Amino acid sequence: MFQKSLTKITEYAKLLMEETIKPGDYVVDATMGNGKDTLFLAKLVGEAGKVFAFDVQPEALQNTTKILQENKVNLSSVALIHDGHQNIDRYIQGEIISGVMFNLGYLPGGNRNIITKPQTTIIALQKCLDCLKKNGLITIVVYHAHMGGQEEKEEVLSFVRQLEREKYHVLKIDFINQREDSPFLIAIVKK
Amino acid sequence: MFQKSLTKITEYAKLLMEETIKPGDYVVDATMGNGKDTLFLAKLVGEAGKVFAFDVQPEALQNTTKILQENKVNLSSVALIHDGHQNIDRYIQGEIISGVMFNLGYLPGGNRNIITKPQTTIIALQKCLDCLKKNGLITIVVYHAHMGGQEEKEEVLSFVRQLEREKYHVLKIDFINQREDSPFLIAIVKK
Numbered sequence: 211m212f213q214k215s216l217t218k219i220t221e222y223a224k225l226l227m228e229e230t231i232k233p234g235d236y237v238v239d240a241t242m243g244n245g246k247d248t249l250f251l252a253k254l255v256g257e258a259g260k261v262f263a264f265d266v267q268p269e270a271l272q273n274t275t276k277i278l279q280e281n282k283v284n285l286s287s288v289a290l291i292h293d294g295h296q297n298i299d300r301y302i303q304g305e306i307i308s309g310v311m312f313n314l315g316y317l318p319g320g321n322r323n324i325i326t327k328p329q330t331t332i333i334a335l336q337k338c339l340d341c342l343k344k345n346g347l348i349t350i351v352v353y354h355a356h357m358g359g360q361e362e363k364e365e366v367l368s369f370v371r372q373l374e375r376e377k378y379h380v381l382k383i384d385f386i387n388q389r390e391d392s393p394f395l396i397a398i399v400k401k
Numbered sequence: 402m403f404q405k406s407l408t409k410i411t412e413y414a415k416l417l418m419e420e421t422i423k424p425g426d427y428v429v430d431a432t433m434g435n436g437k438d439t440l441f442l443a444k445l446v447g448e449a450g451k452v453f454a455f456d457v458q459p460e461a462l463q464n465t466t467k468i469l470q471e472n473k474v475n476l477s478s479v480a481l482i483h484d485g486h487q488n489i490d491r492y493i494q495g496e497i498i499s500g501v502m503f504n505l506g507y508l509p510g511g512n513r514n515i516i517t518k519p520q521t522t523i524i525a526l527q528k529c530l531d532c533l534k535k536n537g538l539i540t541i542v543v544y545h546a547h548m549g550g551q552e553e554k555e556e557v558l559s560f561v562r563q564l565e566r567e568k569y570h571v572l573k574i575d576f577i578n579q580r581e582d583s584p585f586l587i588a589i590v591k592k
Contacts, residue, residue, distance in 0.1 A: 212420035213536055216570040216590055229403035345404055373578045379407040380578035386587075387564045387571040396577075399407055 219395050220313070222383060223349040224250060226397055227309055230347040231255060235308035238341075239263040240295040240334055241326065245274030247311045248290075252283045254309075261288045262302060264295040267324060295334035298341070308346050310338045314362055315353030315393075325358055328365035335369060339378075339398070348398040355391035370396055377401055410586050411504070413574060414540040415441060417588055418500050421538040422446060426499035430454040431486040431525055432517065436465025438502045439481075443474045445500075452479045453493060455486040458515060486525035489532070499537050501529045505553055506544030506584075516549055519556035526560060530569075530589070539589040546582035561587055568592055 215225035231237060233256040239248045242265035251261045265271060271290050278288060291301060295312075312335075316325045338348055350370075354363035370380050383395040406416035422428060424447040430439045433456035442452045456462060462481050469479060482492060486503075503526075507516045529539055541561075545554035561571050574586040 212417055213590065216572075226403055367577070371577050375576075375578050378578060380576060381407070382573075382575045382577045384573045385566075385571060386558070386562050386573045387566050387569060399404065 219383070219385060219393050220351055223311065223351055223395055223397075226347060226349055227251070227254065227311065230345070230399075231309045234258040236260045236262070236302075236306050238295075238298065238302070238307055238310040238338060240298070240310055240312045240338065241265065241314070242270045242274050242290065243313060244270070245277040247313065248274050248288060249277050249281055249283065251309070251311065252278065252288050253281075255287065257284050257287050259287060262291060262298075263288060264291050264293060264298065266292070266294050267321075268292065294330055296330040296337070298334060298337045302341050305341060305343050305346075307338070307341045308343055310342070310346075310348040312348070312350040313353070314350060314366065315356060315359060322356060325356060326362065327358070328362045331362060332365060332369050335366070339373075339400070342400045344400055346400045348396075350396040350398075351393055352396065353393045355393075359391075366396070370398060373398065410574070410576060410584050411542055414502065414542055414586055414588075417538060417540055418442070418445065418502065421536070421590075422500045425449040427451045427453070427493075427497050429486075429489065429493070429498055429501040429529060431489070431501055431503045431529065432456065432505070433461045433465050433481065434504060435461070436468040438504065439465050439479060440468050440472055440474065442500070442502065443469065443479050444472075446478065448475050448478050450478060453482060453489075454479065455482050455484060455489065457483070457485050458512075459483065485521055487521040487528070489525060489528045493532050496532060496534050496537075498529070498532045499534055501533070501537075501539040503539070503541040504544070505541060505557065506547060506550060513547060516547060517553065518549070519553045522553060523556060523560050526557070530564075530591070533591045535591055537591050539587075541587040541589075542584055543587065544584045546584075550582075557587070561589060564589065 215222040242263040248263040379399040406413040422445040433454040570590040
């Protein structure tokens, strides 16, 4: 399983989720995009669980509905929410979430001018921390090679570095023999 | 298992080893120290496998013999070698090794003036890479808060960053909401 996770940083994020999420859990896909993580999470939590997936682009909701249907996922266990992840508290209250996945950057294959922005990303991260259960996990894959990516990377790193070590484990996982602008992974676990 | 690995960076190194090593494998403890990793590896490879453990300090060999005996490990499956890890090729030839563990710094509880040195560490790393099997793993826990630690950290990072990405996966794993001089982990997997 660890060997498979080495092919891509997104696979590493999935490995950590697999080790954390159990059937029946409530989880969040904070950046729905093409729905790959929504599908992955839906399979992990099963019909007894729930995936809350967020995106501001209608295209993301269409693509995700399609991929879920193709994979015969019961749509009643997935909430596709057409709203920014910074508004997560409109839909989820209390420490009920076991896992949250973020992919920061733009929608692969979509409009590269529509990117996640540091201001809303930080608000979303804080709100996700607030609704995380004990031992809950947030994974953040940080793409930063695009215009605006460097700024978001710096702000996200500053935010997670100052998280109290008494309350959270914060890991940064890098493939360091690749290009400097390769994506990396941040993993946060609530103690 | 992932949750347990978050308590300490050394536990994270063990998690990756557990996911890689099978009974009967040949492995190396490049920095025997108090023998904790030697014991851990001996349990993973079992009586059909072999642990080659290196240290320049006689104290390390004494402590390790004791901990292995206390844990009823068959000593025939462990070679405690009183030599520097830079001489590993005197004892091992060919691509036969599945895992190598390094802890860079000084012997915990021992003489803090006897530390691993960048020059010999880099030679040892290169020789370990040469004797690694396909899918084999090297873990390096880098302590760098002690005198000389900063220099070793920089040299080791430079060395692993230039490893060809066609031949090796190189990961760096940090707890980033801790003190800046906290130890971190490097993991190298041969493709």
